[in-house]
Amino acid sequence: MSNHFTPAAEKIVADYLEKLASLLKGMNEMDRQEILAEIRSHLYESFRSDGEGDEIDRALRALKRLGEPADVVSSRVGASVTQMGKKKKSLLYILAGFLIVFFAAPLGMGGLGLVAGLLAALAGLLVAYFATAVVFVISGFLCALIGLLAIISPDIFLEINRWAGEAVFQFGPFQNHPQVAGLLTLILSLMMAALGLLMLWSGKHIWRGLRYVFRLAMDKVRSLFARGRRLG
Amino acid sequence: MAEETDNKITQLRKGILELAVLAALHRRSHYGYSLVRSLTTPGSLDIKEGTVYPILARLSREGLVRSEWVESSQGPPRKYYELTASGRSVSESLKAEFGRLVLLVASAGGEPQAEPDPQGEKKIAIRRKKDE
Numbered sequence: 001m002s003n004h005f006t007p008a009a010e011k012i013v014a015d016y017l018e019k020l021a022s023l024l025k026g027m028n029e030m031d032r033q034e035i036l037a038e039i040r041s042h043l044y045e046s047f048r049s050d051g052e053g054d055e056i057d058r059a060l061r062a063l064k065r066l067g068e069p070a071d072v073v074s075s076r077v078g079a080s081v082t083q084m085g086k087k088k089k090s091l092l093y094i095l096a097g098f099l100i101v102f103f104a105a106p107l108g109m110g111g112l113g114l115v116a117g118l119l120a121a122l123a124g125l126l127v128a129y130f131a132t133a134v135v136f137v138i139s140g141f142l143c144a145l146i147g148l149l150a151i152i153s154p155d156i157f158l159e160i161n162r163w164a165g166e167a168v169f170q171f172g173p174f175q176n177h178p179q180v181a182g183l184l185t186l187i188l189s190l191m192m193a194a195l196g197l198l199m200l201w202s203g204k205h206i207w208r209g210l211r212y213v214f215r216l217a218m219d220k221v222r223s224l225f226a227r228g229r230r231l232g
Numbered sequence: 233m234a235e236e237t238d239n240k241i242t243q244l245r246k247g248i249l250e251l252a253v254l255a256a257l258h259r260r261s262h263y264g265y266s267l268v269r270s271l272t273t274p275g276s277l278d279i280k281e282g283t284v285y286p287i288l289a290r291l292s293r294e295g296l297v298r299s300e301w302v303e304s305s306q307g308p309p310r311k312y313y314e315l316t317a318s319g320r321s322v323s324e325s326l327k328a329e330f331g332r333l334v335l336l337v338a339s340a341g342g343e344p345q346a347e348p349d350p351q352g353e354k355k356i357a358i359r360r361k362k363d364e
Contacts, residue, residue: 038285
């Protein structure tokens with residue numbers, strides 16, 4: 001696609017269009033591309049006719065005037081897709097309803113606290129999960145480096161051992177074949193790094209799901225408070 | 233209370249937006265952005281610009297408008313919309329009906345009746361109502 005925006009503005013616009021595209025999942029590819037092209041064209045006209053401030057301000061204002069991706073696509077996605085979205089959502093609503101009925105309703109504010117606690121626990125788990133994944137990736141690559149070093153110049157380790165006066169590096173059964181040990185280290189640590197990357201990759205989906213549940217809960221809490229204010 | 237009024241005004245505008253889109257396309261063909269510009273002077277309408285696209289898509293599905301891509305001398309191509317024959321006739325009957333509704337609302341409020349101006353731009357009337 002030819003580029004009419006400045007690079008910074010293009011990044012902002014592309015980001016928005018990506019969100020829009022994900023809302024249009026399930027629609028046939030041609031219609032989808034056409035909508036994206038039309039909105040891109042709109043954003044360009046809007047961007048071009050706004051003369052104030054720098055390009056980033058102008059791009060952000062163009063997006064603000066356009067509205068959320070949901071405003072742009074509401075009701076235009078084919079019936080089947082809306083149905084699908086509804087089904088997926090209703091499952092989450094059932095889950096949320098379940099949480100609220102079993103925790104919030106009988107326990108009142110305590111229940112809300114419990115839900116908040118659950119969410120906090122989930123958030124904690126999430127942090128731990130990503131931390132583990134990141135550590136796997138980093139230490140995997142570091143160990144792979146050591147393994148590589150052991151293959152290329154095994155003498156270094158023997159040298160260090162000699163210098164320290166004790167066996168800092170031990171190659172176990174491969175005492176006399178540090179290169180074999182290096183190769184094994186390399187393979188195992190690369191596997192660990194791959195596992196970490198896999199965790200990060202699948203974590204993206206877990207993160208999205210949790211974010212949705214979290215937002216749903218926040219909305220519920222907000223509407224509860226709003227209702228309370230109106231009554232009070 | 234003020235919040236509820238705002239809500240109602242937004243609802244009203246949304247309902248009328250489709251009519252405004254048809255009226256604008258009745259005058260001439262538009263691409264999305266120029267259509268938005270013709271419906272709003274900057275900052276006056278707080279309906280998000282993006283809301284015209286679902287309307288255009290629906291009108292297109294109903295066969296009231298057709299569209300074609302036209303290269304632009306600057307920037308990406310634009311998708312132009314124009315009314316079809318059935319779009320024109322629907323637009324005309326809606327416009328007439330809207331005129332009757334405006335009269336109805338004005339007379340129900342006990343205000344002196346204004347003769348509807350056949351050439352008048354309805355959106356201006358709507359905006360004036362809101363500003364009161």
